[in-house]
Structures are given as C-alpha cells and as structure tokens.
Amino acid sequence: MTDHLSTTFYALADPTRRAILARLVTGECGVTELAEPFEMSLPAVSKHLRVLERAGLITRGRSAQWRPCAINAQPLKEVAEWTERYRKFWEGKFDNLELYLQELKAKEKTNGSKRRGK
Amino acid sequence: MAASGVANSETFTVTTPSDTEIQLTRLFDAPRHLVFEAMSKPEHIKRWWGNLGDGYSVPVCEVDLRIGGKWRFVNRHPKGEAEFYGEYREIDPPGRIVFTEIYAPFPDAPSVVTATLADENGKTRLVATSNYPSKMVRDMVLQTGMEKGAAKSYDRLDEVSMQLATSR
Secondary structure, X not given: OOHHHXXXXXXXXOHHHHHHHHHHHOOOEOHHHHHOOOXXXXXXXXXXXXXXXXXXXXXXXXXXXXXXXXXXXXXXXXXXXXXXXXXXXXXXXXXXXXXXHHHHHHHHHHHHHHHOOO | XXXXXXXXXXXXXXXOOOOOEEEEEEEEOOOHHHHHHHHHOHHHHHHHOOOOOOOOEEEEEEEOXXXXXXXXXXXXXXXXXXXXXXEEEEEXXXXXXXXXXXXOOOOOOOEEEEEEEEEEOOEEEXXXXXXXXXXXXXXXXXXXXXXXXXXXXXXXXXXXXXXXXXXX
C-alpha cells in the first residue's frame, strides 16, 4: 500500500468525513451548508475538510468568498480497486477451502474404510 | 450472492462485534477436525489460502504449531506479494485456535485472531474474530472492503464521483 493510499484511508476512517463525502456525491456544496447536518462548529467542519483536501478526496473552489467543495474521483477509485481485492480475498479463500475440504473428506472416507477407525 | 456457485458461499458474513473487532463467519460442509487440519497444516494451507487462480501461489507457508510457535505465509499474486506472519497463542483442536497476525507492511498493527469451530450436524461453522490495536486500525482494515456494505457504498461513491469528474 502506498503512502498516498494510507492518507486516503486515514481520511476515510472517520464517520463525519464519510458523511461529508456522501453529501458531496450529490453535488458541490459550501462549508456552511455542509456543516448543517452536524452538531459541529464551522472550524471543526473546516478541519475535516482540510483532511479530505489533503487526501485529494475533495477540491475547493478558489473564489475567496464562496469556496464550494467538490468530490474528487481518483483516490476513491484507487480505494475501490483495493477494497474489491480485499473482499474477494476472504470470499475466494473460503470458497477454496470449502472445495478443498470436499477433497479431504473423500480421501478420509477411502482411508477410513481401510482402517476402520477415526 | 452465491455468485461463485460454491456450496455454503452464501453463509459468508462479515460483522463488527465491537469497536476494534472484525468477525468473519462461514459454514463448511466438513467435520471440525478436517477444517482444523486444513487451517493449520502447511500442505493443506498452500492448497486453499493463496491459491486464487492463475498468477497466484503460496511460495512461503511455515507453521510451527505449538504455543509461542511462529507462522508465516506469503501470497504471490499478479501484482506482487503479500506477507503475513504471527505467533500461536492457543491451540485446542478441533474447536479453537488463537494467534497473532501481522500484515508485513504494518508491523506496528498486530491483530489477535480467535478462530472457533462449532459442530452443526456434521458441518462446521467457523467464526474468526480479529481484534485490532485500535478503532482506527480496525476501520482502516474495514475500509479495505472486508465489509461488503462498505465496499458497495464506496463503489457507489466511486461511480457517482466518476460521473461528476467526467462531466466537467
């Protein structure tokens, strides 16, 4: 895992920041509007936004007054690729184990009928 | 769900029993002693653990199955290698095994894995609980998609954000 991906995971490892991203999926949004659903001060929300911005998960408009936040696809795409691999990691391993156990079971049956024991 | 078509595939679940844990469960159509053996003997582990098709293999699979004994698995995959290692803490066949697990790139974040095997009419239900050093580490692992819901929601986020990105 690259440092870049670690920064993304760190940014995502917080429910408020995930909620902010979920909100931004529906479109650009200003800080005040973003802060509304949270019982949080504007500076606290701004802090979360800085973490997201550093991870490249959001971009912010450059006009001094109104700096709308927008979601950025690239780091999420990297995470999605990684997540898909990881989910499949266990699902695939357990499916393998199930198939392999059937081999073991069949072998044991053959041996067992010779030995008549365990 | 059982897209793989493998028996019992649909019994695979991922849950979070506490802030620092991730729990995997899966039913297997085999008695406990076989599942235990398949999980603890290198010649068996090699066959299922990292063997996910072309380009995958398990070049290293070392198991010193005694309390305090070390284990080390390396999974070679098309994009490189993933190394995991740890130490056995409890070995109680065929029902229970406890070990530490470290994913090599993160040596400071060991987890403790407790695996229990329960008999269900000749089948075996595996419950493997990984306990991480902190909620943050646990969440990072979770966000790597061990929980289907999380993976799905990121997929959705990804889809929508891709649309947003390309519409500019």
